[in-house]
Amino acid sequence: MLSWEYPPLLVGGLGRHVHALATTLAAAGHDVTVVTRHAPGALLEEYAEGVRVLRAPDDPARFEARDGDMLPWALAFNHTLTRTALRAARTGDYDVIHAHDWLVAHAAMTVRDHLDVPLVATVHATESGRHQGWLPHPHNRSIDDVERWLAGEATRTIVCSDYMSDEVRRLFDVPAARVDVVPNGVDGLAWSPRPRAVAAARRRYAGADGPLISFAGRLVYEKGVQHLLAAVPALRERHPGLRVVIAGDGPYRKELENLSTDGVTFAGFLGGHHLTALMGASDCYVVPSIYEPFGMVALEAAAAGTPVAVADTGGLAEIVEHGVTGVKFTPGDPDALAAAVGSVLEDREHARGLARRARRRVHDDFAWPGIAAATVATYGKACDQDARRVTREAESVLAQVPVSRAAALG
Template sequence: MTLQARASTGSNPIRLLQFLPVFKVGGTERHVTSLSLALDRSRFDLHFGCMRREGEFLADVQARRIPVTEYRIHRLYGAHTLREQVKFARYLRRNRIEIVHSYNFHANCFAVPAARLARTPVIVASIRDTGALLTPHQRRAHRVACRLANVVLVNADAVRLWLIGQGYDPARIVVIRNGIDLARFGRPRTGAGVRQELGVSADAPLIAMLARINRLKGVEYFLEAAASVAAGFPDARFLVVGDAETMKGDAIVQHSDYLRELEGHLCRLGLQGRVVFTGFRLDIPELLSEVTASVLPSLSEGLSNAVLESMAAAVPVVATQVGGLPEAIEDGVTGLLVPPRDSAALAKAIARILEDRELAARLGQAGHRRVAERFSLPNMVSETEQFYSTLLGQTRRGTAHGVALDSERTRARGRLRRRVKSGAASLLYQTGGDRMFAVLAGVHRAPLVLGYHRVVENYEPHARVSIPAMLVSRRTFEAQLDWIGRRYRFISFDELLRLLASGEPCDRPVAAVSFDDGYADVYENAFPLLVRKGIPAAVFVVTDLTGTSHLQMYDKLYLLLARARSTSRFTSDGLIRQLTEHGIRLAARAPVFDDPFTAMRVLLETLPHAELARVVEALEARVQLEAADLEPLRPLSWDQVSEMHRAGLAIGSHTKRHVLLTNEAPGVTVDEIAGSRRDLERGLGAPVRYFAYPDGRFNSAVVSAVADAGYQLAVTACGHRESGYPLLTVPRRLLWEHATVDAALRFSPATLSCYVNGVFDWTRRCALDHRGTEPHGGSACA
């Protein structure tokens, strides 16, 4: 089954309801409106629910003729609220809503229980901040309501980690970051009218703070910084763009006490005539076109749309190092970060931008590129559409929390294993034991060769439908590279070959980066980051899949086995019986097939490729795969491979079909190894010198075939070396999302240090006999 074949089949649109308290101007409201207007209307039948049918964004929704229903309440409990929730549940049942997605405290506490009452198939609760404005009682109520949802969707890793600390289930939290419509900021604009309206001269520096006015935004620190900046730049003018309204029950109230405090503070600082409170504005792109610097001094934050919009407009940003802001701003590269509640540091950072125009321009352009790469509206919409489709498909199949079907006991073992690993790594890292281990094991002198498979925007949604150990999020990938880059010099595979061939020692530790299997997300997510950081790499592609819509055999097996496992009529004995009827003889016992990943591994390790194709055929007669599951697994196109090659990345072979070479007849092995090299050289018009063994599997006969085919360097996935061909058995360390995390699933430098220094090698011994020439089963090299 190909992607196109499955995607082209018709289906009814998914009935989706978004629930907001109100449509007033704000980061969440703009996000939901932008998302809803950009969703594919052929795939989604959209509805809205709200507590107050008013606000600046309501007109945009109504213009698209999207139904909006109001459920006006005065508080989140009581008889009237219960009646409104029953009314809402009836609407969901009557309109056969399949997904309810609500946003933040008030909407989640109202809509999630009602959707559960209506037996809505999928319920998503979004949390977009760290709850600093909530009381302890409200936080408890919010946690109880969110337990009724299938998934808690957040917009930043910082929010995810805070929720885990609050007792939320990490397995139910998914991160999809905000997306900005770059087209709003890409058109030539003149903000002269804005300056004229605000009484600001054409050449005066204009520093703006874009935020809803409340105590958590730190407006007083902005005013204090403004007073310091004004002393050195008398012409500078300052804007506070946003209103002071908030939702309380069904009422929209003003933070009037805080506003009066700010007015008094402004007078004491002598800033009259220098600071303008503009109120809310809809002309943000025009305003930003005239802004010299954008400032956000928040004390608590999720992932600010105001910061992303400023970066999209190429305006240099100064922000506090809180919440999800460091996920958007790399200090000194895409903006400047300062500690919260530090007006002196804030003023110093603003002054740097005003003094150094080259720095300001560099930060602005880098910020724009960061938004285009990571926070664009199309990316966010595509991820969210895939998230909705996948979650609904899993729920229909009775696997609302993913295809892996992990039991609570399995998850508990995983948590215990992470705690032990994290504790040991932390102790060794702090005492230098990890580096001593590397010296004793002799790995400190060897080049560090890293291996990856897929680089995705967010780990959690992909891990629900793909093999988790092949995934790394772009954020974790960058964190791993940054840590390694501070301790190693990144080298190309050409330099790696020269270094290993010469046997000469390095002046400092070196590292090389590689990617196996040729997934398109390597081009989409890893390639731009590598180019930006100037890191060379090698990409090993499967030539028969390149430029097609076909899946890797192991991906297809995993998805089909998981889908078969999720059906009510599944039994392991029944599956084995069906495969036997297709003439497939299995050595595995029935319990193996209770777990899709274990079953996939056993099949790969014991059957040749032709037999695996017959297993897939038998499974496809039993279950079908959906386009939403297949699309993220698409391979690279030849154009993408050629572009990466022109940019300096090495392109190597990973065979023609990703066959496990030790399972195949000699003639098949030679064709896979030599044929893939011919195909690559024909497609690239350049010699191909590098090879990666699929699944790290090789023996003497396979290595000899690689040598005969003319490859000069080949990489494995374990520490075994072939004495006659050391350059054709170069070991790698394979990294993925959870390879370098602590017990709370946060990136851990200690764990990564232990990993690259070989501390954990004793826990993952390779069981394969690489010396034999006969096919050999057993555990994979990893």
Template sequence: MNNRQSKSNNPERKRQADWKLKLLILSWEFPPNIVGGLSRHVVGLSTHLSEQGHEVHVLTAGKNNLPSFEVINGINVHRVRPVNEYDDHFLSWIAGLNLAMAFKAEQLAEEIDFDLIHAHDWLVGTAAISLKELLGVPLLTTIHATEHGRNNGIYNEMQQFIHEKEQQLMIESHQIIVCSEFMKEDLNQFFTLQNKNITVIPNGIEPLIVNQKISQVFPELADKKFIFSIGRIVEEKGFETIIEAAAIAKEKKLNFIFVIAGKGPMLTEYQNQVKGRGLEGYVSFIGYVTDDQRNALIEGCELAVIPSLYEPFGIVVLESMILGKPTVVSDTGGMKGIIKHLQTGMLMVPGNPQSLLEQIDFLINQPDKAKEIGSRGKRIVHSLYGWNRIAAETSRIMEDTVLQQRVNEKEQEAEPNK
């Protein structure tokens, strides 16, 4: 099926600026199947690449009664069921998903002459690598996070397996994109990349619309002063720091409550900790919320807190900032590249509840300064993190990657004639 070479002998056949690429994007999650921030990134990027004229096909995992194919905002969404979709072992499930993805992509390629494959994280790496060879097109990979970063090291066989899959995918990729300088440093430190090209392109965000007031969605919070946090409920998001800060707030009889939204494997554990320590009046894990509920919670809060211990970028930071809320984040990862302390937000020491409370105290007791910080943060997000800009930067990298591949092919074909 590899007919790419015969069609690609003239890389100058179009001016690069006029290219409308046919893109095959691989992502294990895509709305409404949302596990973390990766799916929101893929839908935002795909939508705007489509608006810029590219033909976008997203290949992702099917779930429940979702259609196997539909067009969403100009994106051709193809959903497949893993070969062994009911396997409880995650790595087996992922292997089955990659088999199904590769088979479906091969079928699509019979009708569509793809120019580039764009893979998102190791979870689709096996399919991406095999399709690169099968279709004869370049592979671009975005690394959103690493197993080493999530666990602050590699400690068991499963983590080692994932780490090696990440390494393999990056080695096989023609180009790598990461969302922050922090992630670029991470890759260069913990992987052998053989001088791979790594480009930093941040995550993007759409303007958020607040359709409901907090009194409509959470009336119990309407008359309370609350501090909002949201994220996947896992250890690296640092929510234990909030629990410890809540215990100090209780001792000092401070007049606010922490409200934490999100789902994840640690949710029940954290809820039990709150109950066991008698902190119900100071911290509440409310579980999953819709986008409308999230927007209402951001608008209704005094300020937002993102206390992650590991955060390659932190799109939830942009969500609170774009609504003009002063935001406290851990001085780590990609977040410290978004926030400038006392200007566009506040930085806290990661894992330090006392540091968190100091930032909260400053913002609550200096409302004019807090409002100024929130307004300045909102302007920065609008100017630097809009999806139009992010998609345009990504499109340029895609075009450069395709062009370079075709130039290399032409040089190789001419080699025997020298």
């Protein structure tokens, strides 16, 4: 597997996804190697939780991401990632290359060609989707081209939802027969908060006489936190003492802080038990995204036992059933958000029912062993397709050989 983030280096949900998938595959008996970016203090190579992890160190030359343009940095990163992956290839026998998103595309193509094995690509999100179809700068259009290239070159493409399947097929002209929908998974046990930690988070973040709502994620425009902040005055009017915690960091943080009002706390990046405790301490967890391919964090909050309110968009619309496992609201509409969250806060029995049913669905439909098995099925289809390709190419070569020589070769 090739990924630009992997523990202990985590930027968003992709790193958690790759880690859970890799370790679950290893626990099922598969040999898994992850090649990723080096993190300060981490080993360059180790076996961790059954997974061989190789971390590519940065080259001395520095390439900074400026004004949202990650292309120079990504291209430099792919050079060191490729060298590290080729070193892994010398000591392993691999059946498939699995690339996670465009940031590893160049390395994935090189290693695919070097090993002559099929390439599977997971498209976690698209540049067009992140920008609502608007690609204003050359680097946005270049990223879109790399995504199209990766999806087109992959033997099979994995997406996390029907919404993303439609998007990838529409944007990149990938045939439906080559796209597999495999949802993201959630480790329900890992997201079950400890009671003492929940109590501590409640004391730290909640007011003495009001409810607590929370959000966690990368602070970028498409996550829609600006609409949650716009809804806070109405929520505080209906629920005096209400507090809101925004956990996460990102390029949009300063602008969001300028939009915030009384009762809002920016907690920065929270990981591990700190995030789980915040979710467990919350009376409602809000996912206000404008664009969301899946919405794994909504399932993580559900696993923590917290009722969720989500924007009715993308993959979120598929994983939350309104009034049954959560509540939904129109994306980009602060009034609708306030009404949905208010319906949870005003009826605690209803909220407990939502949380209980959502937690059960996480256990039944999104446990990692089932997700890993579906991914292995995609690997099998990719290998079968690649074997048929090799057979066709061999037959084509033989068809061009003179009859007498072909007989001798046969």
